[in-house]
Amino acid sequence: MNTPIKGRCTLVGAGPGDPELLTLKAVKAIASATVLLVDDLVNDAVLEHASPKARIVHVGKRGGCKSTPQVFIDKLMISAVLEGEHVVRLKGGDPFIFGRGGEEVENLRQAGIDVDVVNGITSGQAALTGLGVSLTHRDHAQGVLFMTGHAQPGAQGPDWPSVAQVCHQQRITLLIYMGTSRSALIQAGLLQGLPAKTSVAVVQNASRHDQRYAVTTLDALHNTLHNEGIGSPCIIAVGDVLTVLCALKEKSSLPLRCAA
Numbered sequence: 108m109n110t111p112i113k114g115r116c117t118l119v120g121a122g123p124g125d126p127e128l129l130t131l132k133a134v135k136a137i138a139s140a141t142v143l144l145v146d147d148l149v150n151d152a153v154l155e156h157a158s159p160k161a162r163i164v165h166v167g168k169r170g171g172c173k174s175t176p177q178v179f180i181d182k183l184m185i186s187a188v189l190e191g192e193h194v195v196r197l198k199g200g201d202p203f204i205f206g207r208g209g210e211e212v213e214n215l216r217q218a219g220i221d222v223d224v225v226n227g228i229t230s231g232q233a234a235l236t237g238l239g240v241s242l243t244h245r246d247h248a249q250g251v252l253f254m255t256g257h258a259q260p261g262a263q264g265p266d267w268p269s270v271a272q273v274c275h276q277q278r279i280t281l282l283i284y285m286g287t288s289r290s291a292l293i294q295a296g297l298l299q300g301l302p303a304k305t306s307v308a309v310v311q312n313a314s315r316h317d318q319r320y321a322v323t324t325l326d327a328l329h330n331t332l333h334n335e336g337i338g339s340p341c342i343i344a345v346g347d348v349l350t351v352l353c354a355l356k357e358k359s360s361l362p363l364r365c366a367a
């Protein structure tokens with residue numbers, strides 16, 4: 108007979124950065140963890156909820172180090188659970204919006220381990236909320252599309268002209284994660300299906316004290332990122348819901364460009 112597994116694992120969304128955006132469920136899970144495996148984009152302030160006895164392992168790219176290979180993280184999670192630990196895997200934003208939460212759940216289940224998942228506020232959502240812009244303002248949009256700007260190794264990545272056509276025809280707000288390093292390619296692709304003057308916002312470090320953003324138009328996306336020095340972690344938001352912000356920028360002397 109198999110010995111029952113004593114430990115357990117919870118995947119927890121740490122939200123976009125502001126520690127006050129954690130859910131109560133996330134706080135409870137963090138507090139009850141005996142081992143925490145913490146991703147790169149998680150604000151350390153959320154670790155204040157952890158027990159002083161908990162073992163905290165950073166598995167991100169901080170300090171210029173390479174990120175921990177996914178296989179190693181999976182092994183670490185599984186072995187800690189088998190040793191009877193309550194493992195909390197802390198991920199930036201929501202665990203199931205990019206960030207490999209789905210793969211981790213599959214691997215844990217394959218090892219016979221049950222896993223709970225706690226939602227977090229995804230950075231794309233927080234980015235526009237921070238600007239006071241509704242993703243689905245009914246005068247401008249009837250849906251939202253979450254896309255990655257980063258192709259998987261060996262894969263082609265999104266077909267931006269097709270994405271642009273759908274967004275244009277269906278009035279969809281487009282949120283692009285991990286897009287800054289490919290912004291020239293994304294811009295060129297999107298311009299094949301969306302008007303050049305479509306409104307765009309780029310938001311770095313959404314919800315953090317060092318949040319910065321710029322509003323621009325699609326034909327100036329790449330240059331804006333470059334000129335303003337806005338880089339990762341950044342959300343590129345595209346769509347008519349941003350038009351009011353862009354118009355404000357043109358009219359006013361408000362410090363709209365950078366929130367910091």
Ligand code: SAH
Binds near residue numbers: 198200284310340
């Ligand atoms: N699971 C995360 C996304 C992980 S992918 C979530 O739901 O937010 C990593 C990408 O998320 C980054 O490259 C960036 O595009 C985006 N991101 C994460 N945190 C961010 C933040 N505070 N501000 C802007 N973008 C952020």
